[in-house]
Amino acid sequence: MTMTDSKPVGLYIHVPFCKSKCPYCDFYSVAMKPDTAECYVKEVIRRIREYNLIYDTVYFGGGTPSLLGSDRIAKILGSVYVTNDCEITVECNPSDICRENTELSFGKLRSCGVNRISMGLQSADDGERRSLGRRTGRNGIERAIRTVKAAGINNISLDIMLGIPGQTEDSLAATLGFCIESGVKHISAYILKIEENTFFGRNAEKLSLPDEDRTADFYLQTVETLGNAGFEQYEISNFALPGYESRHNLKYWNDEEYLGTGPAAHSFLGGKRFYFERNLEDYLGGAKPVSDGIGGTAEEYIMLILRLKKGLDYNSFKAKFGCEIPDEIKSFAALLAEKGLAQANENGFHFTPEGFLISNKLIYETISKLSLPGGH
Numbered sequence: 001m002t003m004t005d006s007k008p009v010g011l012y013i014h015v016p017f018c019k020s021k022c023p024y025c026d027f028y029s030v031a032m033k034p035d036t037a038e039c040y041v042k043e044v045i046r047r048i049r050e051y052n053l054i055y056d057t058v059y060f061g062g063g064t065p066s067l068l069g070s071d072r073i074a075k076i077l078g079s080v081y082v083t084n085d086c087e088i089t090v091e092c093n094p095s096d097i098c099r100e101n102t103e104l105s106f107g108k109l110r111s112c113g114v115n116r117i118s119m120g121l122q123s124a125d126d127g128e129r130r131s132l133g134r135r136t137g138r139n140g141i142e143r144a145i146r147t148v149k150a151a152g153i154n155n156i157s158l159d160i161m162l163g164i165p166g167q168t169e170d171s172l173a174a175t176l177g178f179c180i181e182s183g184v185k186h187i188s189a190y191i192l193k194i195e196e197n198t199f200f201g202r203n204a205e206k207l208s209l210p211d212e213d214r215t216a217d218f219y220l221q222t223v224e225t226l227g228n229a230g231f232e233q234y235e236i237s238n239f240a241l242p243g244y245e246s247r248h249n250l251k252y253w254n255d256e257e258y259l260g261t262g263p264a265a266h267s268f269l270g271g272k273r274f275y276f277e278r279n280l281e282d283y284l285g286g287a288k289p290v291s292d293g294i295g296g297t298a299e300e301y302i303m304l305i306l307r308l309k310k311g312l313d314y315n316s317f318k319a320k321f322g323c324e325i326p327d328e329i330k331s332f333a334a335l336l337a338e339k340g341l342a343q344a345n346e347n348g349f350h351f352t353p354e355g356f357l358i359s360n361k362l363i364y365e366t367i368s369k370l371s372l373p374g375g376h
């Protein structure tokens with residue numbers, strides 16, 4: 001696919017550098033050395049040029065993209081063809097924004113097209129943040145938000161975490177209040193998942209983690225509080241003021257195509273899924289991406305679209321795949337609606353917040369009722 005024969009797609013750039021490892025995190029990242037950072041930027045540019053595509057969303061994720069500094073981010077963006085209205089997001093660690101002599105200029109980022117910043121708040125409670133290995137205190141986060149806004153970038157997203165050791169209804173209420181008052185446009189609220197290969201995974205029994213029921217209550221508290229403040233829940237974990245949904249992440253859930261580059265980055269392009277191994281040296285050495293099979297199947301589409309509040313629309317499904325949704329799925333949707341886990345009518349269904357809480361199980365059950373002719 002080249003720029004001349006394709007419609008715009010998304011671009012994900014995985015920046016595999018972090019200053020230190022947070023105790024709960026399983027994302028791929030290593031320590032950054034200046035030489036490696038230069039080689040990384042060159043390799044990213046080389047690989048993006050191989051495709052010659054045009055992009056309508058660009059997302060620098062990680063890792064910690066803000067560690068790269070604005071000059072390197074600008075250099076990468078200088079090699080990317082983007083549409084006039086391209087959404088360009090950079091994930092930033094507030095500590096990189098607040099640091100003296102930071103290499104991060106938001107004026108520079110803005111002038112090279114960056115128009116959305118995503119920051120990890122996790123919690124407005126400094127004790128909870130410390131337990132997650134985060135150094136910047138609440139004041140630092142406030143300063144970071146002011147710095148980004150002062151550069152004219154107002155589309156800011158904050159990540160928060162539910163189920164943190166020691167979290168209470170009151171501390172969560174304070175975190176949600178902080179987000180709402182800070183004037184950000186988007187909030188992602190993730191339930192802490194204990195991954196085996198992390199410090200938390202190795203020490204789970206020593207952490208005072210809220211149990212599943214309590215965490216479920218935190219989730220419902222989040223949905224209600226943010227809803228009352230005008231943040232529409234548009235995906236299981238994502239909330240936005242009207243018009244500020246993440247266009248890039250919506251591509252994933254709408255099963256649209258994107259190119260991913262950088263170690264551990266995944267792609268869905270030309271009907272195929274592929275990814276880079278979690279290894280920076282191999283990536284820098286020119287390793288080819290690994291095939292991950294065919295993308296865009298009916299099964300995959302249902303799995304992703306049901307993560308969204310809009311849910312599954314039977315007519316859109318028929319237009320895309322040329323066949324009706326099986327009656328078994330329609331009956332299952334009606335059953336879920338009776339239990340308060342979904343809202344359903346003759347045109348489709350979507351999960352309620354209670355349904356989202358057990359969406360993995362519900363999606364699996366939905367897909368198991370899908371048997372279509374033609375091997376979808």
Ligand code: SF4
Pocket residue numbers: 017018019020021022025026027029062063064093
């Ligand atoms: S949570 Fe973010 S900053 Fe912490 S190790 Fe993971 S990617 Fe790096």
